[in-house]
Amino acid sequence: MDRAGGRLLDGSLTAVSAPLDARVLVVLPAWNEREALPIVLAEIREHLPGVAVLVVDDGSHDGSSALARANGVDVLQLPFNLGVGGAMRAGFRYALEQGHEIVVQVDADGQHDPRDVPRIVERLADADVVIGARFAGTGQYEARGPRRWAMWLLAGVLSRVASTRLTDTTSGFRGAGPRAVELFAFHYPAEYLGDTVESLVLAARNGLRIEQIGVSMRERSAGRPSQSPFKATVYLARACLALAVSLLRRRERIVPSEAAVV
Template sequence: MINVNARKKLVIIPAYNEENSIGAVIQDIYAHAADADVLVINDGSTDRTAEIACFHGAKVLTMPFNVGIGGGMQTGYRYALKNGYDIAVQMDADGQHCAEELPKLFEQIKQHDLVIGSRYVEETSYKSTVMRRIGMVFFTGLLRVVLGQRFTDTTSGFRAANRKVIALYADYYPMDYPEVESIVYLKRKGCRIAEVKTEMRVRQAGKSSITPIKSIYYMIKVTLSVIMCAARPKEVKQPL
């Protein structure tokens, strides 16, 4: 078996106006995963996000305007594919994800194609809002019906992908609220997906853009996207 510690690792951080947290996030990653490269997708920020990320040693790709989490992450996966990375990890720019948990993801990616850092697969100290918890329970049930597999933290943005998934996500990644649909997409491609318990913090700076009204829109939109994705016929490989 290939030693995962010797493989090229990239941490992708989509960031929009996160100047107050991005520096600490990058430092945290280098403290716990010194062999990983850090790529910040500066998603049309109007503050000093890009400047601060560069100062702390990260590679920075700046989008010409705000393309959203989906477009930003697909850009990161395309960069990972082009530059020969074996593992790509998605992390938030707001400090919610703890870099000390990265070794757990690196260990589990040896046996799986995608590993999701979960707040709920086992009990953690994380306390979610009522609306977020309702959404989590709903999407857990939806994916169990659609995929026949239980995922406890479908909206987690703390994920590790191997080369197979890097290539798939470089080719296609959902644009709007992509986390749930991206799981369905991979399962339709025959990927092995697992969750691992990870501690997470509350947002360290700024505030979430998801309001109660947006939460309702999010649930409806993602539900329709999941159903449509699951309904697409699976690709059948032609014999050589």
């Protein structure tokens, strides 16, 4: 058994994961996820007892903030929709101000299994950013046609940028260690698609070590998916364009100690 993740040798999960310490903050960016949030928060309480949780309400109009507060978690309520990048930058800033050294991003729709969080945290002992990857030998997720080609292209280019093999660079299930939290709190890309490919380019160019672990993705707990297969294909095409722009954009290397004064 993986000592921190509760994963057996056959890949199955035990009922309860190892406890996490006070350094860890689980951040859930949420946009109109009132239906799914109670299920996701209940799972986090069950499998990650005592962990600090922050819901960043990204301009929801369905009462997501009120529901999250009723479930006893801290909430940052953004006045309008900024997208995942803007929501996560707010989450990283909150973590830095509250003294959390590790941030794990978990989707509010239930597709990410909280029992994988300790495995991500454990790997952060040797890395600065850890991606929960769908295409790393775990789970049954498959992509076909243009989506597969786009994901393959993104993974190939970013593997070279990060000097490590990456297979799922658009996954939103990822953890950030102390150096990454300090960097992302002030420089996390907030523009469209910046939370995925551009954030990895930013991390790599600032000397952060990026790794991945295999995870299984699930169907959303409740509510409607925001993307149809066609929209997902368009999303990945735009992600390729965003990658090209981020690689061509000239960025100075950011010294972490200077982040607080930017």
